[in-house]
Amino acid sequence: MSENTVPLLEARGITKAYGNVAALTGINFKLDRGEIVGLVGDNGAGKSTLVKTLCGAHQPTDGHIFVEGEEVHFSSPKESRMRGIEVVYQDLALANELSVAENIFLGREMKQPGFLGVIGTMNRKAMRASAVETLESLAIEIKSVETRCGTMSGGQRQAVAVARAIMWGSKVLLLDEPTAALAVAESDKIAGLVAGVKDKGVGVILVSHNLPQVHELCDRVVVLLRGRVVTELRRGEYSIDDMVSWITGAALHKR
Ligand SMILES: Nc1ncnc2c1ncn2[C@@H]1O[C@H](COP(=O)(O)OP(=O)(O)OP(=O)(O)O)[C@@H](O)[C@H]1O
Ligand SMILES: [Mg+2]
Numbered sequence: 154m155s156e157n158t159v160p161l162l163e164a165r166g167i168t169k170a171y172g173n174v175a176a177l178t179g180i181n182f183k184l185d186r187g188e189i190v191g192l193v194g195d196n197g198a199g200k201s202t203l204v205k206t207l208c209g210a211h212q213p214t215d216g217h218i219f220v221e222g223e224e225v226h227f228s229s230p231k232e233s234r235m236r237g238i239e240v241v242y243q244d245l246a247l248a249n250e251l252s253v254a255e256n257i258f259l260g261r262e263m264k265q266p267g268f269l270g271v272i273g274t275m276n277r278k279a280m281r282a283s284a285v286e287t288l289e290s291l292a293i294e295i296k297s298v299e300t301r302c303g304t305m306s307g308g309q310r311q312a313v314a315v316a317r318a319i320m321w322g323s324k325v326l327l328l329d330e331p332t333a334a335l336a337v338a339e340s341d342k343i344a345g346l347v348a349g350v351k352d353k354g355v356g357v358i359l360v361s362h363n364l365p366q367v368h369e370l371c372d373r374v375v376v377l378l379r380g381r382v383v384t385e386l387r388r389g390e391y392s393i394d395d396m397v398s399w400i401t402g403a404a405l406h407k408r
Contacts, residue, residue, distance in 0.1 A: 159222035161186050161356040162207065162238070162325050167216035169202050169380075176202040177380045180216070184325065184356040189347060191367040192360045194377035195400055200360045201242075203377070204329045207358075208233040208240045220324075231260065239322030241314045241331050249303030253295055254284035256302050257317045287320045288313075291346055307334035315343055319350055326350060329360045344370055364393050378402050 160183040167180040177199045184190055192200050205211040207218060209227025218225050220236050227233040230240055247256045258280045284298040293312045295305075302310055311334050318326055328347070332340040344366055347357055361367050367374060374386040376399040384399050398404040 160184060160219070161188075161221060162358075163219040163222075164203075164207065165217045165219070167203070167206055167213045167218070169199075169206055169211065170214045175380055177206065177213075180377075180380075180382055182375060182382070184358060186324075186354045186356055187351050188373065189351050189357045189359060189371045191371035191374035192358055192377065193362070193364065193367055193374060193396065193400055197379075198377040198400075199380040200377055201329050202380075204240065204242075204327045204358065204360060208238055208327055210240070210242075234260075234321070237322065237324030238327065239318040239325070240327040240329070241311075241318045242329050247302045247310050247314055250301060252299050252301055253288075253305075253313055254281045254298035256313060257284045257287065257298075257320065259317075288316055291316050291319060292342060308336060308339050311335055312339060312343070315346060319346055322350070322355060324355060326355055326357045328357065330362065331359070332361065332363060332366065340366065364396055368393050368396065376400055378405075 162184040164180055164182040167177055167182070168175070169177040180203060182203070192203065194200055202211065206213050208230045209232050210230050212228070218227070220238070225233075225236065248259060251259065281298050288295055288298065293316050295309060295313065302313060305313070311331060315328065315331050318328070326347075332343050335343065340363070347359065347370060351357060359367065359371060372388050374391075374396060375382055376384050376386070376396070378400070383402070383405065386396060386399070395404070398407070
């Protein structure tokens with residue numbers, strides 16, 4: 154098969170149990186390059202669990218995950234990051250005691266061996282400059298990249314987390330409710346950022362309860378109900394009411 158016909162990311166038969174709670178059952182899922190796929194469902198439907206399973210934060214109980222056709226067994230998000238998969242978690246994972254710039258480079262600042270001591274200081278300068286450049290290019294307004302994240306609002310922290318993911322996510326972005334804590338204008342900005350990375354060929358999985366935004370932004374929407382995929386809706390072929398009907402399960406009884 155040529156590379157272009159192989160999905161960027163694929164899940165086959167993913168099942169995840171937490172003790173005797175079946176959070177996911179037999180999930181099949183594909184994401185292509187330059188595609189934005191919405192992942193919707195009620196509270197507890199399994200959306201965050203699927204995101205965590207895809208990035209290696211949790212291990213599936215059963216099933217297989219493929220990146221560009223190759224089976225992967227990520228034992229941590231660090232491993233999936235090395236394959237170009239970036240995640241923004243619903244429960245934000247910014248370090249509150251660190252600055253914006255430090256958070257953006259968290260876990261990557263040590264990559265160049267020898268960058269210690271005096272040279273380390275220079276490296277921090279470069280990191281700050283690069284963080285400023287990234288935030289500016291994404292039109293994210295943060296007073297200073299030296300600000301400690303713990304002193305920022307929830308929305309500002311979310312913007313930093315999304316910026317970080319966009320900056321590093323070379324292939325796949327997994328966004329678990331990236332706009333949940335945001336005001337309308339900020340939420341629209343994040344939507345614009347997501348649309349922008351799509352144009353670069355990045356594949357995006359967007360978990361959101363903001364159904365109008367999902368409807369507008371996503372090429373395809375996968376609906377989860379009690380840990381199972383109940384339908385896939387394609388852009389232009391469904392209304393927001395249809396989506397609600399699938400999310401609540403009402404559509405299942407209409408058929
Ligand atoms: N770490 C955990 N341990 C035990 N059960 C869990 C854990 N995480 C999630 N669950 C359970 O798995 C199911 C799916 O949860 P999940 O967080 O994936 O839902 P969700 O679709 O993301 O919901 P929401 O819209 O509220 O974020 C729920 O029944 C939840 O209680
Ligand atoms: Mg969730």
